[in-house]
Amino acid sequence: MGVPYIPVRGLAGTDVFKRRDDMIIAPNPFDPTEETVVALAQNPDVAILHALRADRDGNALLRKHGEDVMIAQASRRVIVTAEEIVDKVTADDEGGEYISAINVTAVVHAPGGAHPSGVPGLYEMDEEHIREYIKASQSDEAFQAYLNRYVLGKSEAEYQSMVRAAPVLGDG
Amino acid sequence: MGAKANTDELLAVLMSREVRDWETSACGAVSMIPAAAMLLAEVTVAPNAEIIILGSEKLDRNLGKDIHFLSQRGKLDLFFHSAVQFDAEGNFNLHVIGDPNAPERRLPGGYGSGLMSYTAKRILFFRTEHTPRTFVEKVDFISGAGKTPPEIKRPQEPFKIFTTAAVLRFDRGPGCYSLESVHEGYTAQQVQSLTGFSLGDISNVPQTVMPTDEELRLLRTEVRDRMIETGTYPEWARTVLQPA
Incomplete structure (x- = not known):
């Protein structure tokens, strides 16, 4: 896909999310009432x-x-x-x-x-x-x-x- | 009601009544009881239900991992979910037992539970026991959170848990459990004592309507045959769906 990150519905409030630094909760840039988890792109060497x-x-x-x-x-x-x-x-x-x-x-x-x-x-x-x-x-x-x-x-x-x-x- | 259901049959029958006609319902891989529940619903309460059984040769709708995106798009009305622990906050655990850094047991929840349980409109959990080790004050690992802030948009329907003793219901608004019904052979007080957190007011809890003879007959004939014909856990169907 070649994009820097991708929004994901789910995971908010879970311990999965707490144990990783490649996912954060961020506002939806098109809808100020919504937040989603966004996951950093994974690009293995x-x-x-x-x-x-x-x-x-x-x-x-x-x-x-x-x-x-x-x-x-x-x-x-x-x-x-x-x-x-x-x-x-x-x-x-x-x-x-x-x-x-x-x-x-x-x-x-x-x-x-x-x-x-x-x-x-x-x-x-x-x-x-x-x-x-x-x-x-x-x-x-x-x-x-x-x-x-x-x-x-x-x-x-x-x-x-x-x-x-x-x-x-x-x-x- | 002469015939007696075994544990798996009991849960399959009770959950079959939750499948709604014209809706899309699904279960993940290695989910024999929900598979039987959906196929029973097709011949009882929900003849026009769309059903998806991952792990079935013929009834998986060729979905595979796309089930996640189907659910994320809001197209999945009901998803059957398993978990090993539930806590007072409505959190469930399908990841690890014990310390997450040195787990006693690792479980398959890392795959999709943190997505499916946030995106399918209704969730039904099932557990083939009802014990204090399942219903704990705090889960060892939060695979899915019962409550999330309003900015996290997700369906707000209550979820239910079907066990060998009762049906529990968690309302996300107030964020608390209630006892929906107790099965034959149990009192509300007994169920509360087997549960490691408060079930609220248990003074007027109805008895579960146990599987009827007709539901059991259909399960042991039509559903069993259909599971065998469609490559839907045929060995399980052969050995489990029959009189003791």
């Missing part, structure tokens, strides 16, 4: 988004029903990881939400890359792993152990072989 398919130019099919396209448009740089690299992705392709290469900085072929989350039609969310992650996130020590086990010094292939018994479907 980098967004990493997982796609069903992407082509080498950067056109991609992102998750449907999510906020992925909006996040991509709001971010300064966008890295798309994709289950599959194909010759051409167009706005008419089905199964996901199209994003034009104009918004994408880089594409990475990463089959299974949504893990421990899932990709509808390809693989399910790995609930067991998510439980492990939540447990690990309860303390710094446990989280460090998690990182040592799965992330630090590990390649993507090593990670995938650790977390997946079955081969990933849809490998392009």
Whole structure:
């Protein structure tokens, strides 16, 4: 959208509002009797988004029903990881939400890359792993152990072989 | 009234009577009881109701996150809402139990409760218990405020809370609760003692009209079948909507 802030109906008087400094209550400039919460635009430096398919130019099919396209448009740089690299992705392709290469900085072929989350039609969310992650996130020590086990010094292939018994479907 | 409703059926039947004909009513994802309530209303009190059941394969109206904007535009007449705590000020909590910085439990209220509860015209809350841990003096986290200054424009209709013991009503003007009715097996005094704040004058509280045989029959046949056919929590419908 490229706007500096956006009005939001709701949230006034809640503790959500109290815990954030990127939302304030401001008058409606067109109606002095009204106030709304206004939320500061969120513009991440980098967004990493997982796609069903992407082509080498950067056109991609992102998750449907999510906020992925909006996040991509709001971010300064966008890295798309994709289950599959194909010759051409167009706005008419089905199964996901199209994003034009104009918004994408880089594409990475990463089959299974949504893990421990899932990709509808390809693989399910790995609930067991998510439980492990939540447990690990309860303390710094446990989280460090998690990182040592799965992330630090590990390649993507090593990670995938650790977390997946079955081969990933849809490998392009 | 021979048949006896289980907890979920009881709440579904009582809330079905609140759905109004020709209005647009909706519930969010993982909301089995309101889904059953709206489908029961369609075959009883509100045959022309527009209903939206997020999380249903066929009855989600392909809305997804746009439900927020539908509501923000003022097009949603009734929304069913859950919460784990309510307090004397009409605030509810669907965020965290315990200290927000080190919560005992995190809940899904961060997603849309602070918007839906300010924009839908009427809100019905439901809770499958009626206990002092639910009705507290002060909620651990305010996910939605009962009262807001007049500059914050929002529908001013009272909201209701349906529990296993009673129906509570909160009027935003005076900013206080009243006991609308108490269910079979409870007295107003008992409900007050299970509630961690004052329910006001409880000297003349009517008894809830409990589910009728016909409402229960429809729930266990037509509504159950429709939930199964439309991919609306079919497993829940199969196991819950039936005699004990």
